[in-house]
Amino acid sequence: MTPQEEIEALIARVAMADRKAFRALYSRTSAKLFGIALRVLKDEAAAEDVLQDVYVRVWNRAGAYRSNGYSPMTWLITITRNAAIDRLRKARREGVAQEPVEIAERLYDTAPGPAQQAEMRDEARALNVCLDELPADRAEMVRRVYLQGLTYQELSDQSGVKLNTVRTWLRRSLMQLRECLSA
The missing domain is CATH 1.10.1740.10 (RNA polymerase sigma factor, region 2, helix turn helix motif)
Structure with a gap:
């Protein structure tokens, strides 16, 4: 990368x-x-x-x-x-x-105060709802890269999916998440 x-x-x-x-x-x-x-x-x-x-x-x-x-x-x-x-x-x-x-x-x-912490919890819930709308394998890829810190290459190696395919799936998944979160 x-x-x-x-x-x-x-x-x-x-x-x-x-x-x-x-x-x-x-x-x-x-x-x-x-x-x-x-x-x-x-x-x-x-x-x-x-x-x-x-x-x-x-x-x-x-x-x-x-x-x-x-x-x-x-x-x-x-x-x-x-x-x-x-x-x-x-x-x-x-x-x-x-x-x-x-x-x-x-x-x-x-540090975030109580109101900001509550807002962050609400945002996390909304994100999880939107992640659940993605196909399970794509949601897992998003979680592993963006929440657990794996690189695209590591995810590609672990999943056996070509690197460019991983990038494409993640980009499309992020677009779907952005659309879902903005609705």
């Missing part, structure tokens, strides 16, 4: 609220995205804040990612660059070079 395919797979898993995939995506991409934010803002603290905002956006919008032949890094870089430019424009409008980080912001607990 190419690095591009791995990042696309991680984004797809993030779209299904897979925290392990989110951590992996962060570890693979954060250094480059931080560098981009730093180049635009020229301030490490501001770049860190933008990077945090970027990953919140990625978590919330991963389901909207569509490759369409574009690199997933292009999508992530565009989000980062736009967020950094927006922050820079906001600081200029307010006449502030860069706003200092308040201690309260550093102490803010980012």
Whole structure:
């Protein structure tokens, strides 16, 4: 699997609220995205804040990612660059070079609260209902790749199905899931 395919797979898993995939995506991409934010803002603290905002956006919008032949890094870089430019424009409008980080912001607990946990449980239930609508073998493939972390190649080897067929089935299954979840 190419690095591009791995990042696309991680984004797809993030779209299904897979925290392990989110951590992996962060570890693979954060250094480059931080560098981009730093180049635009020229301030490490501001770049860190933008990077945090970027990953919140990625978590919330991963389901909207569509490759369409574009690199997933292009999508992530565009989000980062736009967020950094927006922050820079906001600081200029307010006449502030860069706003200092308040201690309260550093102490803010980012763990999901009870309402967010309930919402995540509802989303998980909806996902399971939609997975049940897929043929059993395809639902199992989706679970093994996007929830258990198998690569396409590992799934192909284990199932005896050709790699390109696995990719096609997974792509079609994800499209069906997206349609089901949006209904």
